[in-house]
Amino acid sequence: xxRLRLPVLLVLVALVTVTPFAVMVLVAFAxxxxxxxPGALDVTRATWQNxxxxxxxxxxxxxxxxxxxxxxxxxxLILLFASMAGYAFAKKRFPGREALFWAFLATLxxxxxxTLIPYYLLVAGMGGVDTYWGLIVPTLANSQAVFLMRQFxxxxxxxxxxxxxxxxxxxxxxYTTVVLPLIRPVLATLGVFVFLWHWNDFLWPLVxxxxxxxxxxxxxxxxxxxxxxxxxxVMAGATxxxxxxxxxxxxxxxxxxxxxxxxxxxx
Amino acid sequence: MSRVESRETPPEEEPEAxxxxxxxxxxxxxxxxxxxxxxVAAPPGxxxxxxxxxxxxxxxxTAPAPPPAGRSRWGRMSAARRREALAGLAFxxxxxxxxxxxxIGPTLGAVFLSLTDYRLNGDWTFIGAGNYARLLDDRLFxxxxxxxxxYTVLYVPMTVVLALGTAVLLHRTLWLRGFFRGLFFLPYVTxxxxxxxxxxxxxEVEDGLLNSVLGGLGLGPVDFLGSESLVLPSIAAASxxxxxxxxxxxxxxxxxxxxxxxxxxxxxxxxxxxxxxxxVTLPLLxxxxxxxxxxxxxxxxxxxxxxxxxxxxGPVRASYSxxxxxxxxxxxxFDFGYACAVGxxxxxxVLVFSLIQxxxxxxxxx
Numbered sequence: 001x002x003r004l005r006l007p008v009l010l011v012l013v014a015l016v017t018v019t020p021f022a023v024m025v026l027v028a029f030a031x032x033x034x035x036x037x038p039g040a041l042d043v044t045r046a047t048w049q050n051x052x053x054x055x056x057x058x059x060x061x062x063x064x065x066x067x068x069x070x071x072x073x074x075x076x077l078i079l080l081f082a083s084m085a086g087y088a089f090a091k092k093r094f095p096g097r098e099a100l101f102w103a104f105l106a107t108l109x110x111x112x113x114x115t116l117i118p119y120y121l122l123v124a125g126m127g128g129v130d131t132y133w134g135l136i137v138p139t140l141a142n143s144q145a146v147f148l149m150r151q152f153x154x155x156x157x158x159x160x161x162x163x164x165x166x167x168x169x170x171x172x173x174x175y176t177t178v179v180l181p182l183i184r185p186v187l188a189t190l191g192v193f194v195f196l197w198h199w200n201d202f203l204w205p206l207v208x209x210x211x212x213x214x215x216x217x218x219x220x221x222x223x224x225x226x227x228x229x230x231x232x233x234v235m236a237g238a239t240x241x242x243x244x245x246x247x248x249x250x251x252x253x254x255x256x257x258x259x260x261x262x263x264x265x266x267x
Numbered sequence: 268m269s270r271v272e273s274r275e276t277p278p279e280e281e282p283e284a285x286x287x288x289x290x291x292x293x294x295x296x297x298x299x300x301x302x303x304x305x306x307v308a309a310p311p312g313x314x315x316x317x318x319x320x321x322x323x324x325x326x327x328x329t330a331p332a333p334p335p336a337g338r339s340r341w342g343r344m345s346a347a348r349r350r351e352a353l354a355g356l357a358f359x360x361x362x363x364x365x366x367x368x369x370x371i372g373p374t375l376g377a378v379f380l381s382l383t384d385y386r387l388n389g390d391w392t393f394i395g396a397g398n399y400a401r402l403l404d405d406r407l408f409x410x411x412x413x414x415x416x417x418y419t420v421l422y423v424p425m426t427v428v429l430a431l432g433t434a435v436l437l438h439r440t441l442w443l444r445g446f447f448r449g450l451f452f453l454p455y456v457t458x459x460x461x462x463x464x465x466x467x468x469x470x471e472v473e474d475g476l477l478n479s480v481l482g483g484l485g486l487g488p489v490d491f492l493g494s495e496s497l498v499l500p501s502i503a504a505a506s507x508x509x510x511x512x513x514x515x516x517x518x519x520x521x522x523x524x525x526x527x528x529x530x531x532x533x534x535x536x537x538x539x540x541x542x543x544x545x546x547v548t549l550p551l552l553x554x555x556x557x558x559x560x561x562x563x564x565x566x567x568x569x570x571x572x573x574x575x576x577x578x579x580x581g582p583v584r585a586s587y588s589x590x591x592x593x594x595x596x597x598x599x600x601f602d603f604g605y606a607c608a609v610g611x612x613x614x615x616x617v618l619v620f621s622l623i624q625x626x627x628x629x630x631x632x633x
Contacts, residue, residue: 006440007442010442013436014447017450017454019476020508023465085358085359085362088354088357088359093351094353100363107366107374109621110374111613113590113593114610114611114617115374115610116610117380117603119369119376121376121380122369137369139369199458200457202459218458218460218461225467238464238465241461242461245456253449256456257449260513266513
């Protein structure tokens with residue numbers, strides 16, 4: 001009895017965890033109008049109709065592309081800039097290095113919401129409302145990414161970089177041919193986090209994208225309900241939203257879970 | 268294009284490469300341009316400056332004219348040190364510019380604006396602590412603060428108990444541990460908006476999942492999100508489902524770092540499972556538990572998305588959080604200075620949480 005209790009509990013908790021996802025998918029595939037549970041559970045009547053309806057009706061496809069652009073461009077640029085800065089903070093002596101690094105760290109204490117208004121006014125003043133650069137560029141200033149990079153690079157032995165420099169390689173070449181290959185694991189980890197941060201981001205896209213065409217998928221999903229859309233279509237939209245998260249999670253779960261356990265990174 | 272090409276480039280290209288930077292002098296200001304992506308993509312015809320070497324700050328200068336301000340500091344450095352310093356600044360430059368403009372700028376801006384009555388029309392006067400005095404008298408603000416505090420008190424225990432429970436389950440089992448860990452972690456990688464949309468339907472009165480189940484048992488229906496007393500626990504439960512995976516991983520790592528000899532010794536002493544957990548594991552887990560509690564409390568105090576999607580702050584502001592109040596002050600009433608003051612209150616609360624955690628964990632270590 002006692003030996004069975006553990007697996008039974010595990011399975012029960014697992015069922016509770018999965019249920020919301022399961023009902024989302026069931027309702028998304030249920031025939032329109034089959035929103036009550038018995039109707040939704042009838043798998044033989046499953047249909048793609050809600051997906052085609054929601055993709056055809058609202059700008060869902062456009063929102064998905066916006067989200068993809070927001071996430072992927074941010075991943076590439078943050079990985080580039082943060083690894084460059086992290087390398088400099090870890091391995092280069094320059095005046096003001098410590099002070100700057102502490103300034104980067106100190107801003108981690110300030111919640112984004114606390115500076116939302118001046119942040120918005122600044123970007124709006126630069127003409128960034130309803131533009132892609134206005135959405136993306138301000139979010140590239142990511143202290144946490146710099147911190148993670150610096151912590152990883154600082155423990156790599158200096159000789160690795162010195163050897164390349166002795167061979168006459170330029171600083172940029174040392175970065176591209178020595179630093180980048182060495183930090184591949186942390187690039188993967190950070191890439192996953194940055195992707196999820198941006199894909200799931202809500203407040204910033206909500207305030208900076210004011211036209212319907214500039215919404216991201218999360219913002220669009222939140223506004224779908226107010227419009228003339230059935231719950232089946234909302235759930236179809238929700239299912240579309242969750243697919244990239246599942247893909248990223250399925251492929252790179254190890255990087256994600258390991259780094260949370262060791263460094264307390266928060267997605 | 269010419270990453271391969273440049274491999275053959277002899278080190279002698281440096282004198283030429285020095286050219287463009289000389290205009291700027293070896294000051295920090297001139298250091299950022301070489302590292303920009305534009306410089307990397309030099310035109311193919313440009314023979315003298317191979318693209319890949321351009322970002323190297325060309326600093327082995329013999330007789331440059333350094334900016335007067337930095338004369339002594341830069342002058343005292345050896346050529347190699349100066350070269351290293353410039354390289355460092357060049358590599359930090361892109362992130363530094365972004366950081367100064369989009370992190371430091373808004374942070375200082377928030378402090379400054381909170382001392383003004385800046386509004387949409389652009390006029391402003393310095394009013395000192397006026398906004399803060401107004402906050403003290405604003406019933407709406409205190410309501411929102413109360414809602415946020417209550418939400419935090421509901422959300423944090425739910426999440427941490429769920430996280431600790433699942434972490435202990437996972438720790439004790441070897442059977443499909445990786446599978447279950449991934450499964451429990453799944454909600455965490457999705458967005459809070461998604462969780463809110465799904466749970467809004469689960470909570471629905473008409474034919475939501477919960478009320479269907481309750482109806483089957485002859486109970487209900489219960490208007491989870493329409494009731495002033497149930498709305499916060501309901502939102503907290505949905506958020507806990509979404510969020511517990513993070514704390515679970517941290518606590519699991521904490522459990523796995525408890526030395527096996529310690530628990531084995533307790534087994535030999537005849538302690539049962541609960542006693543081992545209560546008197547051996549839990550005390551050792553305390554620093555990790557504090558960390559998780561504080562991180563979750565900080566997150567809970569910033570709650571907004573879930574309420575925006577599920578209830579729009581209702582019913583009758585029963586789920587109108589502090590950030591919601593900030594959002595409305597700024598983007599509905601365009602009372603920017605006032606909204607910044609709310610932001611600073613939020614920052615102070617987060618700071619206090621962090622300090623408490625440092626105090627408690629610090630004492631633990633001593």
